[in-house]
Amino acid sequence: MAQRAAIIGGGVIGGGWAARFALMGWDVALYDPDPEAKRKMSEIMAGAARALPMLFEAPMPPRGTITHCATMAEAVAGAAYIQESVPERLELKHKVYQELQANCSRDAVIGSSTSGFTPTQLQEGAAHPEQIIVAHPFNPVYLLPLVELVPSLKTAPEVTEKAKETLTKIGMYPLHVRAEIDAHIADRLLEAVWREALWLVKDGIATTQEIDDAIRYGFGLRWAQMGLFETYRIAGGEAGMRHFMAQFGPALKWPWTKLMDVPEFDDALVDLITEQSDAQSGALDVRALERLRDDNLVAILRALKGREAAAGKLLIEQDTRLRAPLAGSVPLVTVRRTVPVDWADVNGHMNEGRYGQVFSDASEEVMTHVGADRAYIDAGHSYFTAETNIKYLAETLVGEEFIVETRVALGQGKKLRLLHEMKRPSGEVLATCDQFLLHVSLTTRSSCPPLPDVLARVEALAKAHADG
Structure with a gap:
C-alpha cells in the first residue's frame, strides 16, 4: 500500500x-x-x-x-x-x-x-x-x-x-541547516545577486538578457557542478584557496557592489524590467518556457550523472533505490524506462547509437541476474559482446516509455546468446537485437568458461526460456 x-x-x-x-x-x-x-x-x-x-x-x-x-x-x-x-x-x-x-x-x-x-x-x-x-x-x-x-x-x-x-x-x-536564519542559506545568496542585478538594470548598465547571459554562459555553469568555494579554490591555482583569498580579498573593500543599498522598487523600475523580460522571452508562453527549462535541466543533470558528480551522484543513488532485482519471468523484462531528452537526434527521435546503449543495459541486467555482477568483474571475469545485429522497426520518441524483453537463446559453456525486443507498453516492437557474447578472463583477455555458479544459472535460464 x-x-x-x-x-x-x-x-x-x-x-x-x-x-x-x-x-x-x-x-x-x-x-x-x-x-x-x-x-x-x-x-x-x-x-x-x-x-x-x-x-x-x-x-x-x-x-x-x-x-x-x-x-x-x-x-x-x-x-x-x-x-x-x-x-x-x-x-x-x-x-x-x-x-x-x-x-x-x-x-x-x-x-x-x-x-x-x-x-x-x-x-x-x-x-x-x-x-x-x-x-x-x-x-x-x-x-x-x-x-x-x-x-x-x-x-x-x-x-x-x-x-x-x-x-x-x-x-x-x-x-x-544547523542554525535558524531568515531566508536560510540559498535564498540569501540569491538575494545578493538579485539586488545587484536590479541596480545594473536600473542604472542602465545591463539589460535583463545581458545579466542572464553573464550567468548562464559563465559562472552559472561552474556553479552547477562545483558551487562557489570549490570554484574559487581552483581559481587560486596550485596554492589553493589561501592564495585566492590573498589575491582577491582586497577587492572586498572596493565599491563594486551595492548589497546594502536597495533600489526603490517603483513603477518605473518594474516597468523597465517587465519590458526587457518580455522582449527577452515573451515569444514563449510559460508552459513552453517550463518545458525548455526542464529539458535543459534533464540534459545538464544527466551529464553530471555520467560523471558521477554533484547532483548527478544523487541520481545514481536514487536509481539504486528504484531498481529492483529481475523477476524470473519468461522472457525477462530487463529494461523499463523513459527516453531522455539527451538521446534525441535532429529528427526528434532516439538516435540509433542509443539503441546499442539500451540493449547493452539489458545484457548488463542479465549479467547481474546470473551473478556476473560488479564483484564478479572485479574478481577478473566478464562477458564480452562479440556480435550484435540490431533491427530498427519504429520511431522511438523523447519522453516515451518502453521496456526490453530478453530471452536467453543459448547458454552453453563460454557462449551466451541473447534475443532482445524493445517494446512500447502497448506491445508494439520498436527494435530487436540478436546479441552474441563470450565469457572472458580479464587477466588473459581470452575466452574461457564461466565460474560454475554463474554457468549453472545461465544454463537454467536457457532451459527455462527454451521451454517457455
Missing part, C-alpha cells in the same frame, strides 16, 4: 511537491481552494511526468494518485508527511497549522516550503510545535533535488530524521 502525503497549496511549489511525491509512488491528497487548482495541477503533473523519469535508468515505481480534497481536514487524514506551500504570510501559515494539527496524526511531519520564515516563527501559537520544520525546496521541485531542512530547538529530533528519510527516498537532497 502506497504511503500518503498531504500537500496544502497547489501552486507552482505545492504542485511540484505533489508531482514528485506521486511520481515516486506516494498517494497525494491536495488541498487548494483555487477553483483552477485541478487544471493547474494537471499541467504541472504533465510536465513532471515527462521530465522526471528521463533522469533515471531504473524503472519508476507505480505512480501514486493525486486526490483533490475539499478541506484541509480531509487532505491530512492518514498522511505520514504534510507539506505546507501557502503564500508567504505568517498569519495565514499560523491559521493553517492550527487546522492541520487539529486533524492530522501526531506522528506526521509538517514541512513548510517557506523561503524566508524561520521554524520558530512558524511554530508560534502551534499546539504541537515539535511537528513543524522548514523544508524549503527549489523550483521545479520535481527535478531539483535540494531542500533546505531547518529545525528549531522545539522541533523533535525524530521529526527531523523522519523528514530526512522521507525526502531522500523521493530523490531529494535534504540539506540540514
